[in-house]
Each structure stands twice: as C-alpha cells, then as structure tokens.
Amino acid sequence: MRIFVYFLTLIINLVLQSTFLESISLAGIKPNLILTAVVSVSCIRNGEEGAAYGFFAGLLQDCFFSNYIGCCVFLYTFIGYFCGAVFKNFYRENFIMPMGIAAAATFVYEFLYYIINILLLGYTDIIYFMCRIILPEVVYNALAMIIVYNIYLKANEYLEEREKYKRKVF
Amino acid sequence: MIIFCIAAAMLSADREYPTFIENTFGFIIVPLQSLNAAIADHIEDAANYFKDVDRLKEENNELKEQLLLQNAQLSRMEYLKSENDRLNALLQMDNKYTDFTTVSAKIIAKDPGNWYSNFIIDKGSDDGLQKNMAVLSGDGLVGRIKECGKNYSKVIAIIGDSNAITGQSIRTEDIGYITGDLSDIGSCKMEYISFDAEIIEGDEIVTSNLSTIFPPGLKIGYVKNIHTDTNGLTKFAQIEPAADFRHMENVLVISGDFSDDPEKDFAENSDTQNDY
Numbered sequence: 001m002r003i004f005v006y007f008l009t010l011i012i013n014l015v016l017q018s019t020f021l022e023s024i025s026l027a028g029i030k031p032n033l034i035l036t037a038v039v040s041v042s043c044i045r046n047g048e049e050g051a052a053y054g055f056f057a058g059l060l061q062d063c064f065f066s067n068y069i070g071c072c073v074f075l076y077t078f079i080g081y082f083c084g085a086v087f088k089n090f091y092r093e094n095f096i097m098p099m100g101i102a103a104a105a106t107f108v109y110e111f112l113y114y115i116i117n118i119l120l121l122g123y124t125d126i127i128y129f130m131c132r133i134i135l136p137e138v139v140y141n142a143l144a145m146i147i148v149y150n151i152y153l154k155a156n157e158y159l160e161e162r163e164k165y166k167r168k169v170f
Numbered sequence: 171m172i173i174f175c176i177a178a179a180m181l182s183a184d185r186e187y188p189t190f191i192e193n194t195f196g197f198i199i200v201p202l203q204s205l206n207a208a209i210a211d212h213i214e215d216a217a218n219y220f221k222d223v224d225r226l227k228e229e230n231n232e233l234k235e236q237l238l239l240q241n242a243q244l245s246r247m248e249y250l251k252s253e254n255d256r257l258n259a260l261l262q263m264d265n266k267y268t269d270f271t272t273v274s275a276k277i278i279a280k281d282p283g284n285w286y287s288n289f290i291i292d293k294g295s296d297d298g299l300q301k302n303m304a305v306l307s308g309d310g311l312v313g314r315i316k317e318c319g320k321n322y323s324k325v326i327a328i329i330g331d332s333n334a335i336t337g338q339s340i341r342t343e344d345i346g347y348i349t350g351d352l353s354d355i356g357s358c359k360m361e362y363i364s365f366d367a368e369i370i371e372g373d374e375i376v377t378s379n380l381s382t383i384f385p386p387g388l389k390i391g392y393v394k395n396i397h398t399d400t401n402g403l404t405k406f407a408q409i410e411p412a413a414d415f416r417h418m419e420n421v422l423v424i425s426g427d428f429s430d431d432p433e434k435d436f437a438e439n440s441d442t443q444n445d446y
Contacts, residue, residue, distance in 0.1 A: 015279075065324070070174075113283070123352050
C-alpha cells in the first residue's frame with residue numbers, strides 16, 4: 001500500500017511539476033515540488049526511506065528531462081538521507097522546522113546542481129546565479145513546503161493507521 | 171551510490187535511443203501530461219471566451235487582409251521559384267534549398283528545474299521523428315531533438331544547448347558559432363566571428379548552410395551587442411532569440427537530410443540533368 005502510494009505521488013509530482021507549475025512561476029522561477037516531496041518523506045518517516053524515495057524521484061526526473069541520467073538521482077538520494085538524519089530529534093507536527101530544512105535542502109541541491117552542470121561549462125559568475133535562480137527558489141520552495149508537508153503528513157497518518165490495523169489482525 | 175550515478179551519467183550521456191524502461195514510463199506519463207496540458211488549455215479558453223469576441227472580430231478582418239496579401243506574394247514566389255529553377259538548370263547548379271517535410275507537435279511538459287528550458291513534445295519515433303531533427307516555433311528556431319522515445323521526444327532548447335549551431339548574419343553573411351548563454355539566461359551567444367566582420371547590433375541571424383542538422387535560412391534571432399574577445403582576434407555577439415520560450419504551445423519539427431554529402435549531391439545533380 002505504502003509503496004503504491006509513493007509511486008502514485010511520484011508520478012503526480014512529476015506531471016504537476018512539468019505542466020501546471022509553469023503557470024504559477026514568478027519571475028521565471030518555479031518551486032520544485034519533487035524536492036519538497038523528498039524532504040517531506042524523509043522528515044516524516046526517516047532518512048533511509050527518504051533516500052529510497054529520492055532515488056526513484058531522481059531517476060524519473062532524469063529519464064524524462066535531464067541531458068544525462070545520474071545527477072538528480074544522486075542529489076535527491078543525498079538530500080533524502082541527510083534531511084532524515086537532521087530531523088530525527090524533532091516533532092513532525094511542527095511546521096517551522098520542515099520549512100527551514102526545505103530551504104536548506106533547496107540551497108544545497110541548487111548549489112550542487114550548479115557546480116556539477118553549469119560551473120564545469122565555464123560559467124563562474126556565482127553571484128548572478130545566486131540572485132537569479134538559487135535564492136528565489138529557496139524562498140519559493142520554503143513556502144510551497146507548508147502545503148506539501150501538510151498533505152504528506154495527512155497521507156502518512158492515514159497510512160500508519162492502516163498499517164497498525166493490519167498488524168493487529170495478523 | 172556515487173559510483174552508480176557516475177556510471178549512469180557516462181553511459182546515458184550520448185545514446186541513440188531511450189531504454190525500454192524509459193519508454194514504458196513514457197506510456198504512463200505522456201498521456202497524463204497531455205491530459206493535464208489539455209485541461210489547462212481548456213480552462214484558459216473558457217476564461218477568455220467572452221472577453222475575446224470583439225478582439226477576435228478585429229483580428230479576423232486583419233488576418234483576412236493579410237491572407238490576401240500573402241496569397242498575392244505566394245503566387246509571385248511560385249513564379250520566382252520556377253524562374254529560379256530554370257536558371258539553376260541553365261547553370262547546372264545543385265539545389266541547396268531542398269524541400270523538407272514538417273511535423274507539427276504540441277508541447278506537453280517543460281523542464282522541472284529552473285536552469286534549462288528543455289521540453290517534451292507529444293510526437294515520437296512512431297510519427298517518424300528522429301534524434302537531432304530541428305524544432306521550430308512560429309517565430310524562429312527553438313532547438314533540436316535530443317532523444318526520441320516511442321510517443322514522446324525530448325527537445326533541447328538553443329538557449330541551453332552547449333552544442334554549437336553555425337549561424338550567419340543575413341546582411342553580411344558573416345559566420346559564427348552559436349551556443350546557449352547561461353551567464354544571461356534566455357539568450358544565446360555567437361562566438362568566433364572574424365575580427366573584420368561588419369556585423370552590427372540588430373542584425374538578423376539565421377542558420378547557415380554549413381550545418382548538417384539544421385536547414386539553412388532558419389531565423390535564430392537578433393544581435394543584442396557585440397564585444398571583442400580578449401585575444402583581440404575574434405569577436406563574439408549576444409543574440410536575443412526570436413522564439414519566445416516562455417509562451418510556446420505548438421512547434422514544428424523539420425525532417426530531412428541537410429548534410430553536404432558529396433555522393434548525394436552527385437546523385438541530385440545527375441537527376442536534375444536528366445530532368446532538363
């Protein structure tokens with residue numbers, strides 16, 4: 001059940017990210033739903049599950065949109081694992097902490113993406129990229145995280161309820 | 171994990187066809203994306219329906235006038251073409267501007283990230299598309315097909331493409347190599363223009379006949395500004411693309427072989443000689 005729901009959310013995320021989000025972009029910057037989903041899963045469950053979710057999310061995104069496979073796979077897995085490790089000692093009903101973590105994760109993701117894909121092509125003007133893309137997306141993602149995190153929290157409550165019931169039966 | 175990612179990157183960087191698994195995902199995701207795009211279009215249409223009636227009437231009249239004009243021009247063009255053919259036959263020149271077939275496609279998804287402007291169109295190898303075909307919008311060149319699945323194709327836009335296109339200025343026929351310019355997102359740069367080229371701001375840049383994948387004469391954009399390279403031997407120019415990458419819905423894919431293959435030229439030459 002959980003795996004099926006995860007798979008469904010992955011596909012919904014990818015489809016929404018590549019179609020509807022274009023129309024709510026501000027100054028050409030759109031939030032990254034897939035990243036917020038990976039952070040949500042790893043905050044709500046744990047690092048290992050977040051890493052697995054990130055792995056498949058990255059694979060799906062890379063297959064469809066990237067110039068080569070591997071970059072997003074690595075970054076999402078990395079972020080999924082470390083967000084879970086950071087969030088281990090906090091209550092997951094608290095909304096402020098996930099927002100902060102999403103902001104930090106977006107910064108790390110975009111910065112590493114810049115180093116892997118853009119810097120090696122010879123574009124060294126990091127201040128321009130910071131102001132143009134990275135910082136606006138950090139803010140936008142932190143705001144999008146409030147909605148996404150709530151949805152995932154509700155979905156997780158429902159799933160855990162079902163799993164508990166199952167364990168009693170057997 | 172890291173080794174896996176690096177290996178995947180190296181293996182997938184420059185392949186001919188997407189794998190079976192990617193194609194399978196294509197079958198799941200592409201219909202969803204087309205549905206989504208269609209829903210978004212429908213909502214927009216419904217919202218604009220009443221607002222647009224007056225404007226449409228006006229536009230309709232304008233377009234009718236334009237159509238008349240264009241038809242007149244077209245018939246003139248036909249005449250010029252036939253004259254051109256006759257003169258070419260006289261000179262026994264090969265016809266460089268060969269006809270090409272076009273396939274129209276709809277954009278169903280755009281790149282999830284903010285760095286590049288790649289997108290997915292809803293036609294694939296089933297409709298006869300192949301890797302490296304040129305993609306156009308109504309305004310100008312958009313990009314080329316990077317990867318061709320069964321029912322989808324991944325298009326890489328010229329503003330993010332690190333592979334060079336040979337372009338030339340229409341006015342002076344100066345040649346340069348055009349790549350995407352990421353240091354000013356949304357524009358291209360034209361490099362290695364010779365130092366004594368008389369290219370100026372506002373010149374129109376089109377694809378040149380040196381390219382093997384793009385047909386000659388497709389509009390790319392206009393020169394925004396020109397600088398001299400630090401070595402003092404060449405110039406580079408910033409190009410404002412003619413195509414509007416933010417608001418595109420439909421694109422045309424051009425298929426045809428434009429490489430300067432001597433054998434093919436020879437065959438065509440002998441054909442034309444037989445014709446006349």
